[in-house]
Amino acid sequence: MDRTTRRRRWLGGLLALAVGAGLGLTGGAGTALAADVNNAKNAGFESGLTNWTCSGGSGAVVSSPVHGGASALRGTPSGQDNAKCSQTVPVKPNSTYSLSAWVQGSYVYLGASGTGTTDVSVWTPGGSGWSRLSTTFTTGAGTTSVTVHTHGWYGQPAYFADDISVFGPDGGGGGDPDPVVPPAPGGLTAGAVTSSSVALSWSGSSGATGYHVYRNGTRVQSVTGTSTTETGLAASTSYQFQVSATNAAGESARSAAVTATTSGGGNPGNPSVPKHVLTGYWQNFDNGATVQKLRDVSSQYDIIAVSFADSTATAGQIVFNLDPAVGYGSVDEFKSDIAAKKSAGKSVILSVGGERGNVTINSDASATAFADSAYALMQGYGFSGIDIDLEHGINSVYLTKALRQLSQKAGSSLVLTMAPQTIDMQNTGTEYFKTALAVKDILTVVNMQYYNSGSMLGCDQKVYSQGSVDFLTALACIQLEGGLDPSQVGIGVPASTRGAGSGYVDPQIVKNALDCLTRGTNCGSFKPSRTYPALRGAMTWSTNWDATAGNAWSNAVGPHVHNLP
Template sequence: MDSTSTTRARRWRVAGVAAAVGAVVAAATVVGTAGTAGADPGTTAVPRHALTGYWHNFDNGSVVQKLGDVAPAYDIIAVSFAEATGTPGEIDFTLDPAVGYASEQEFKDDIAAKQAAGASVIISVGGANGHVAINDSASAQAFASSTLALMDEYGFDGVDIDLEAGINAQYLTQAMEAIHASAGDDLVYTMAPQTLDMQSTSTEYFQLALNTREFLTVVNMQYYNSGSMLGCDGQVYSAGSVDFLTALACIQLENGLAPSQVGLGVPASPSAAGSGYVDPGVVTDALDCLTRGTGCGSFVPDQTYPDLRGAMTWSVNWDAASGNAWSDVVGPHVDALP
């Protein structure tokens, strides 16, 4: 089976993309002013409410699984991770033999099968150990060109920005504008910033989200491996509670992102992160608080956000290690949101 032609028609071409990317980079401007988002932006390629999970292209002691074994509850699967090359900004992807694929074609066929079942499969860039430098126009062009090349080669639906250091909003905006210009509105474009990265609209990550909000799918902030943080009401909240999830999400919801661009990112099990694990019931309470005004803790938002995108977990492998206990609870709840 040819995964690039039998499931979804690819809407981008790598041939000649360098010239197109260069033109977009040269013309790109940085907007990034906070305010209330207008009409619901972003792709229509994912469900109104979506469950996102990261898939390991490595063996870290959780569960080694192929893409085809990922629980069907996941609407967006982020393949972790692309890696930097020797060229600034450029990324590449190589299957780890530990995952068990006999060939790259088998992996591509699994991507196609997941897409045929209704899921989006995207390539994630970054992680705790991933460092991709995008800090000038040349590296922005290299990132855009190489990302589009991976999308074309493997059939990925888009890209996830999970860089945990060195974000340059100006040049990463240029790169993402170029990718969107080539891929079109079916692009699935997600982010997974840390809590500190989304405390203020002045941070580089928040600026990137605002700059690209016309086609940004969802920001799944990592509500884990974090100390106490300020909520949108100026109060300090500790990790591991409904209030931490809702009061921090409120910052994004009230400072320029559409509700459909906000998701709650949590660990799938206590082993999946150093801190911040919460029971799946806490996640569903937080989702209900934000979308329905029920299940709240001491923090109660001034309004509800029924278009909230959903939830994310690190990771599908850690979820599988716990018998899919996380997705079995959170997945149906996300699907049933208003």
């Protein structure tokens, strides 16, 4: 599955407008003199919005994401307001200054006006990570102050900026004072525990503006206070915690470690999977599709695959990091949505892989690491199971071992799905197909991705074009006749034309393919030798792209799936 589909879509005319206005991308800066200083005040927003003015109340200071220290600026455009935040900076006449900032988000601009010579501005279309904008300007003979600013673009999501610098001769206001790295916090204590959480507190560190919390050596939280509750933990499990202090100068050494063990608990049980199901992938990130919480996912979906788990430095091990971009106020709110969906009879599972995900399971140790970490996430969050969407190669021997170990831990209610690409299921000798057959007794459904592939061979060894009824039915036939039970086969397609690079089909074609396979009606030129009434159903990427199109896909295909024989 593609985490970044259509992320680079341009607004009509925006690029032309930027070029027409003489805006460039990043520019280089000259060598600084020894006396040069950063003339901007509160450059890292560690003191809130002090020294900064934001139009229409559009600016706010946030603790995540940050580039340096514990805070950054978030500007949120609204209506005709582009979330412009500015500061008047003292400068020297006839002097050259380097202007720079670290930014991320959609369409971020950085500039300086009132220079007395040529005002400057640079911009970037943005992205999910930090990038540096920079340019230079020269002040006029009578210029003693300039206004530096950053802003977003009309109708676009929020942008973030941090560590803004106006570097050059001291304009008389003195440089932004440089903090020193704070000492390591002391007094770390584990307090109340539950089956899925541990309360932590520690002593404040002088000069700190924030703190990083580490669990078993991996940073899991960044907070501004001296206490927090670490959630999403497995029951009856010991964890080691440490804390470090941060400010704009950097991060301290970590505190002495403290160990805490969660209380007993367990998975409250998973709802049974219906005979025919609609599966949808829910995006734990913002790539231009409708951002939604799990509670907003259409009730047509029977299986919701949360996309995606993340890998760690330990081979096979996975973790889950809830993206702030999806709008949850806490992990507990997310867990509550999972529980509510399960109470409504839905299965919420965690997908592993995706277009950019890469989890390596190629040894006994990595197989065990996968099973242990996947089960811990199921216990901690309430996931009903796991979806395997690995698109960068798999080892069927060790992936099979991993899934069998997970099944032994989770029991018979485990929901196990797969989403191979078309090339991965062309014959029973592929690693994906071998894995599916090896775990057939615990496998729920294989929803092959019938998109982003071009023409492929069907089970009759004829070539069929992507996007046709024949393509869907003749390729499904390979799985149906290759050893999978019909109840373990589903049809995976994009929810809209923007959901994949190619392969979108009208919902009617999906319905026709389902009818052809289960009833022998509405077929194209290819007609299977027999029918498969127990066919499991259909899948889509993604519930978010479906919502962007008004849930047209699920409203059309969902009732049809649920009314299959």
